[in-house]
Amino acid sequence: MSNGVIEAADGKPTLARGLSTVGTLLPGLAVCTGATAVSVGINRVFPTVSPLLIAIVLGAVLANVMALPERLVPGLQFSAKRLLRLGVALLGLQLALGDILALGTGAIVMVVAIVVLGIAGTLFVGRMMGLTWTQRLLIACGFSICGAAAVAAADGVIDGEDEEVVTAIALVVVFGTLMIPVIPLLADLMGLSHRAAGMWAGGSIHEVAQVVAAGGAIGAGALTVAVVIKLARVLMLAPVMAVLSLLQRRRTPGSDVHRPPLMPLFVVGFLVCMAIRSTGVVPAGVLDVAHVAQTALLTASMFALGTGVHIATLRKVGMRPMVLAAVSTVWVAAIALAGVLLTA
Template identity: 75%
Template sequence: MSIRHRTPTLGTAELLPGLALCAVGTAVAIGINRLMPTVSPLLIAIVAGAVVANTVALPARVRPGVQFSAKRLLRIGIALLGLQLMLGDILALGWGVIVMVIAIVGLGIVGTMYAGARLGLSWTQRLLIACGFSICGAAAVAAVDGVVDADEEEVVTAVALVVVFGTAMIPVIPLLATATGLSDTQAGLWAGGSIHEVAQVVAAGGAIGGGALAVAVVVKLARVLMLAPVMAVLSVRQRRADTRTDVTRPPLIPLFVLAFLACVALRSTGAVPDFVLADAKLVQTALLTAAMFALGAGVHVATIRKVGIRPVVLALISTVWVATIAFVGVLAL
């Protein structure tokens, strides 16, 4: 059971060193992305953060700012991600696809949780991997951590696994789609329904070609929308599980989830000017890139070795399981 204690508020001076480091990491990742547009700055940032953490002894004074970036900045970025979603686009997919998305997320989480239990992994480690692989990658991992307060090594392990297995899916899904005779639209549905990160879906959809990219992105964003109800359910569970009065319980619905839904609703009205959406996307990308760098800075090789092979096995099982559900859904449609 998770117990959430109150933490002291840090001053700006304490946060600055870590924030400056994440800002540099963000600038580098976005700069590389400008040179290589097909590679997401978020993925670059995670890798860059991990490289820095494993090659340089970071001073203790950067830790508060890095942790702030990994939690607070990421939640703001997730909220702004809602401005990319229009309910009309998702409803336009048709009820069959919407049911498929719900099945992917629901069955993906349940199946991964069951497999993780059989492997003897902790509840929080299973949940981080299940939501990360079934919903929207590293952002979902961090969102779950914001509700259940998992151990740091469990969070960084789940993030690292999302990067490794999600990236591996980029060439695999187009190849399998061709081998199984799927049309471009079907392949796009499969990519959007099975790959972990939005950026990874974009890369795979672009590789498939035709009309696959647009379909893949909308299906993936429909999975992202599932983040809100899943986080609400987890939050209610945590409140019921923790009956103590001397601890701070998670809110009934986390604030960043409410902000995410508000952004979705705002975008769906069509009242937000295009230039505002463009600027918001730049801010969202910068915030999420900084957060991914911070999460990557927590990925230490020694930590991955410490957790052992079982999370890796669960990540493989979850990847295959979610992809299978999505594939069956595409064929059923």
């Protein structure tokens, strides 16, 4: 201690170091905040376009039309990792366990089958195509569980390459958006009831916002069941991430210092938030604020990830991830439709 100020091991006052760190992060965080505001504003005008997609496109465009100043990098990296994981944790506040259990055993089994078989099938096809373990796993989780949030959560465990994460998120948003008109049209052609069509939409479409758009297009009777089925898929995020963490520990050589924890902290946060929501004591106003915060955090992180997208890098990725995304979309939709026909 010097003059009443606590000093760190390197001799610098702890408070001064903290302020210095915050100052380093501020420029990048300020840019992410501005991009988030723009993305959410565009989403208000075009509700069917996810603010996450808008943000990642903005980030990619910015990164490819100009050289980003070095002072932005710390804040962008902080947003791409820390804010993203906080947003995933807050996603748990959208889930009430009672709503999931009310679906019934058949629907719950269907959801588990969609996630487990969706991931397994996508991983198998991706391996046959020669894609890396991380790339096919990111796509598998995004398409089988809950879109960009699942990609981000999986990346938090396996630590994929930035271009692989961005590619997976972009594919999730593109193919999920294409499903918005396709599922209602096919459901109508097959003569499915509104409830069955809503179950199919919730079981096959990637993002929650996309499910809302498709459910609304089908009809009011489909919207509620579509969202609940989708949130049941979101609930699968926690067990899947726990399994991935175990697998990653086995795949990672060296000491435990370099291995992911058995249960990533943001997954624990996700479960805690879900438990709090399930108690029913949280006021609706608080949940609304939390939803806005979660959307803002994920949007800011998507913009930060987008700044890591460079056209030259994407060219190296090639068409194989897009082909796998198409196969995964059809595969997950087929599993969901089979489940609906068996349970509805």
